[in-house]
Amino acid sequence: MQFTFKFIHKKEFTEENFIISYCNLEAYKAIKSFQTWPEYRMLILGPEGSGKSHLAKIFAKEAGGEFISYDDGELNLKAKAWILEDIEQFGDENQLFHKINLAKEHxxxxxxxxxxxxxxxxxxxxxxxxxxxxxxxKRPDDGLLRALLMRHFSDRQLVVSSDVMEYIFTRTERSFEYIKRLVENIDKLSLEQKREITAPLVKKVLEKYMPENLADESE
Incomplete structure (x- = not known):
């Protein structure tokens, strides 16, 4: 059995494409009920690749929000909503404090x-x-990770058999970022060697690019 994906290699950050699971359900519900946020603010925490940017884009469409950057001088004070991503990278604490206060005041x-x-x-x-x-x-469950694995392959128009999908899944770290990097490296090696995606190719990727989670040598 083959999974043949016909999607172009382009991420679609739409609500329809957001995969809801127990680990992100609370965050999804939060952006859908933004009218009830205390003091008009909500903070979503999650590791890289967990869907924070996807949720932010859903929120932007839902609330008519605008993405603002750390160095924005003039801000649209008539906007209905703002999105400020990755605040741990914000170096100017006074600027961040100012933006939070402006949002509340307006x-x-x-x-x-x-x-x-x-x-x-x-x-x-x-x-x-x-x-x-x-x-x-929260940390993803197996159901969400399987869905994300398929999504990452579909985004790249890659054909992967069910056996290879199972081989990958039983040997990967249970994290959003690991799944993303793994598919990127599988795609890279497949293109470099002009080979279809097989268990031996995946094993080589695990050994060469992702040694923190080596394939089982007995396989």
Missing amino acids: SISLLITAEFLPRYNLKDLQSRINATATVII
Whole structure:
């Protein structure tokens, strides 16, 4: 049996393409009920590849939101919502504090995302972050990881047999980022060697590119 994917290699950040599981259900519900956020703010925490950006794009469409960057000078104070991603990378604490305050003052719904809860030297900023309603995207379950594995292959128009899918799944780390990197490296090696995706090719990828999770030599 073969899985033949006909999608172009382009990520579609639509609500229809978002895979809902127990680990992200709370975050999904949060962005769908943004009108009820305390102080107009919500913080979503989750590792890289967990779908934070996908959720942010769903929220932007749902709420008519605008993505703002850390160095934005003039902001649209008439916007219905703002999205501020990856705040752990924000170096200027005063600027971040200012943006959070502006959103509250102008009743602008503010979605904030981060991989982890940052710790700030500016006490007032830390107080704002601590007071923000927070949802954590949990570690993925097997069902979601299988779906994501298929999604990453479909995004790249790759053909993978059910046996190879099972071979991959039983040898991979249970994390969002690992699945993403694994498919990228399988695609890379398959193109370089002009080979179809087989268990031996996957094993070589695991050994060459991802030694932290070596394939079982007995296979």
